[in-house]
Amino acid sequence: MKKTKFYIKIRPTISFILIALISSVIVVTLSLNYYFSKELAFSATKEKFDQISQKVEQKVKETDKRNNDIISIFELYKASEETALKNKRHPLLPLLTTTLNNNPYIYALYVGNKNGNFYEVINLEISKKLEEKYKKQKDERWLIIKIYEEEGKRVQYEEFLNKNLEQVRSIKKEAIYNPSLRPWFLEALKNNDIIKTKPYMYINLEAKGITYAKAIKNSNSVFGIDISLESINNFLSNQVDSKSQLFLFKNTQELIASINYSFKKNENPNLFPYKEILKVLNKQKVLKENIIKIDNIEYFLYFSKIDSKYSEKEDLVILTPIENIMYSFTKKIYYSFFITIVILTFTIPLIWYSTKILVNPIHKLAKENEKIINRNFEKVENINTNIKELHELSNSLVNMSNSLKEYENKQKELMDSFIKLLANAIDAKSKYTGGHCERVPILTMLLAKKASECKEGIFKEFELKNEEEKRELSVAAWLHDCGKITTPEYVVDKATKLETIYNRIHEIRTRFEVIHRDITIKMYENILNGANETKEKQKAKLEQEELIKEFEAIAKANIGSEFMTDEDIEKIKEISKRTWIRNFDNTIGLSNEEKQRLVSIQTPKIENLLSDKLEHLIKRDPSQIKEYDKYNFKIEVPEYLYNLGEIYNLTIKKGTLNTEERFKINEHMAMTIIMLEQLPFPEGLKKVPExxxxxxxxxxxxxxxxxxxxxxxxxxxxxxxxADIFEALTASDRPYKDAKTLSESIKILNFMAKDKHIDEDIFKLFLTSGAYKEYALKYLKKEQIDEVDISKYI
Incomplete structure (x- = not known):
């Protein structure tokens, strides 16, 4: 009998396999999720507690340092060792109260003497219990305690002062307290440095505190500071959640502070409460995964030694229940499991149905093709399919995407190279621009990054969302001065008033030489004609000396380093009236353009020493003004392109540039816009001109x-x-000026912000974000970088 062959159906088989696989994946995933979640939770907890430890250590160090600084400052005052008696005011009282006012965690500042005298200033507002103890009245702010010997008896004199340090009331009573017998006093006398006591109970505050003290050099006095541990408790309470317990103690035994731990009845609060923890810490026993069991509850134990300048170090212990650590993760796992079961229930019919659908891979291919159309080449990927033809088509799409991406990147590289080439050419065009076009993009992108990170004020909605937007701003920064390529070097580099392509002072000096020689010739002619030789020589000498002085005045004016007064200008005009005789034809050897401007005059011709001639006026192309109107430029355009007049240039009141030349330099901005708005920028670079x-x-x-x-x-x-202004202020590669220091540059920017020349919000971001310092450390010379107090500007 022929054996019947067993056949299986594809859809049930695939469905069964898929369901089995999915179920297995779910179980494995949830198991691994729990395992790694536990590892992650422990790691995150330890990292969190490490941060808490660092904060606590920083807090302890800051407290130590601040109190040390206060003692060191008061030690400098000779008056610190004084213990003012009744009806006498301590010379440092204002300084003592100011110190207490600025450091609200300090309970009291005081000085004690070996003879038992004592002077103390107490902050009455540090504790409600203190106010109740002394029955503080409304206007009372400070309590002064003076202990000294009076008529053979030790008395304690208490003065209550208001905020203006005026006495409100006073109390006199028998003194019981003797500072010279106190542990802090005795310990301070034995040490040369500042000492820090163990925590002890302050009777007045009914709370624990610590004393910092130091023996005042060459005296029998000790200066001390009492601080309340309440401020440390407040700080620690903000570091952990309500289910975690935190302890700060000395030498594993002496408790300084505790958070979220309730002491049991008859339990000594000065001893660290958990014997199990002490056993672990004292024997340096290694716990598995830092887990310890206390009262049948598993805790994650964290221990850290707090560094300090003092020999006795503080120790930090944090306990948090394992259940607390894993709660959120366990909850998510249970939730995920429930959701997975629900999804699986609905997935089974979908799996059954999906086996007959082959179009899904085609839809995925269409999506990948859409990415190519939108130029998201880096997101194009192979689709997951077992259909050979579709798999090959998917590979083809990925290869095409990579090829297009590579081509586009090369196009970008080529464009960026041209941009940088243009910028470098502009920088190289003049020795006065230095690396300006190269450094402005660096500073611009740094500031833009800080603005993107800031989510306050005007920057709340601002963000450079992707690399395309960042490149758009970078390209704009590289091209911000591209219009300078149209500015002639002799205008940008104009060092003297008469300079064009060359310094025309030499031309004028030659005229002076001619007049000087004419005076000499005239002198000899007069002598030959019978004039008195001595008088003629004296006369010629005086005229030539005056001539030399006049040339020196013109040469000085040509430098342009000083502001010209109206008297200086009149002197130049007066000198210009001198005449000389030109004998040579000035119409030959000229270019066509020069001939068109020149008015021909026959020689010999008597001419003024200095003059403003028609040929000095170079006309402007009228179409240029229409071009400016086309681009909506609101600038006053001078009538002439250039004015080379000698008197006109020499009488420039400030600097070396005349109106036409200054316009020509400023014109680079208009040319930048014209050049950039004519370029067909792609969509991602449309804002470059703006x-x-x-x-x-x-x-x-x-x-x-x-x-x-x-x-x-x-x-x-x-x-x-x-960015443009700050770079120009701090640039150190410009020969015409000294580089300004960091503080000078910030000060100038501040004035400009106040005058609304730059944005005040961006200026403040420049300071508060630290961008100014980041840039300075990389691009400024060491001698330029000085201290900047940004609090004056923000």
Whole structure:
């Protein structure tokens, strides 16, 4: 009999396999999830407690340092060792009360003497119990305690002062307290350094505290500070949750502070409560996973030694229930398990149905193709399919995506190279620009990063969301001065008033030489004609000396280093009236452009020593003004392109640039906008002209070239304005000026922020984020970096 062959169906088989696999994955995943969650929870807890330990250590160190500093400061005052008697005011009382006022955790400052005299200033507002004990009245702020001997008896005199240090009331009684017998006094006398006592109970406060004290050099007095441990308790209570217990103690035994632990009846609060923990810590026993069992509850134990300058170190112990650590993770696992079961219940029919669907991989391929269309090449990936043809098509899509991505990156690299090449060419064009175009992008991107990280004020909604937006701003920063390529070097580098391509002072000096020689010739002619030789020589000498002085005046004015007064200008105009005789034709050897400007005059010709001639005026192309209107530039355009007039230039009141030349330099902003707005930037770089073209605008419409206001300028544009100015102020590679220090530059930026020339919010972010310091440490010279107190500006 033929054996019947057993067949299986694909859909039930695949469904069964899938369900079995899914169930196995769920079990394994949940198990691993629990295991790794436990490891993660313990690791996170330890890391959290490490941070708490660091905070506690920092708090202890800060407290030690501050109290040490206070004692060291008072030790400098000779008056610190004084113990003022009745009706006498301690010379340092204002300083003592100010110190207490600025350090609210300090209970009292005092000085004691070997003879038993004592002077103490107490902060009455440090504790309600203290106010109740002394029945503090409304106006009373400070309590002064004086102990001294009076008529053979030791008395304690208590003075209650108001906030103006005026006495409100006083109490006199027999003194019981003797500072010279106190442990802090005796211990301080034995040491040269500041001592820190163990915690002890303050009777007045009914709370524990610590004393810092030091014997005052060359005296029998000890200066001390009492601090309440309540401030440390308040600090520690903010470090752990309500289910965790925290202990800070000395030498594993002496408790300083505890959080979330209730002492049992008759339990000594000065002893650390858990014997099991003491046993572990004293014997340095290693616990498995830092777990310890106390009262049938498993705890995670954390122990840390707190570093301190004092020989007796503090120890920190934190206990938190394991259940507390794992609660959120266990809850999530149970929740995940429940959700998984629900999903699995609904998944079974879906699995059954999905076996007959083959179109799903095709849909996935369509999505991958959509990523390529949107140029999200890095997100394109192979789809998971066992259909060979679809798998090959998926590989083809990935390969095509990688090829397009590589091509696009090369295009970006080429474009970026051209941009940087242009920027470097602008920097190299003049010795006065240095590496400006290279450093402004660095500072701009640094400030933009800080602005993105800040989620307050005007930066709340600001963020450079992706690399494309960052590149857009970077490109704008690299191109922010591209218009300078149209600015002639002889204008940018103009060092003297008469300089064009060359310094025309030499031309004028030659005229002086001619006049000087003419005076000499005239002198000899007069002598030959019978004039008195001595008088003629004396006359010539005086004229030539005056001539030399006049040239020196012109040469000095040419430098432009000093502000010219109206008297200086009149003197130049007076000198210009001197005449000389030109004999040579000035119309030959000229370019066509020069010939068009020149007015021909026959020689010989008597001319003024200095003059403003028609040929000195270089006309402007009228179409340029129309071009400016086209781009909505709001700038006053000078009538002439250049004015080379000698008197005109020599009488520039300040600096070396005349109106036309200053406009030409400022014109680089207009040219930057014209150049950039003509470029067909892709979508991701559309804002480059806006960002690059506004860094010389102000917030109040007084900038150029469009006189924009704050509302018309984006945050990146305003950021670039700050970066541009700060780089220019601190640049150390410009031969025409000394680099300003960090503090000088910040001060100038502050003035500009107040005048609304730069954005005050960005200026403050520049300071508070530390961006100014980050940039300075990398790009400023060491001698430029000085201390900046940013609190004066924020």
């Amino acid at each position: 960002y690059a073209g506004a860094h010389h605008e102000t917030l109040i419409g007084t900038g150029y070239p469009r006189k924009l206001t704050k509302e018309q300028m984006s945050i990146p544009a305003r950021i670039m304005a700050v």
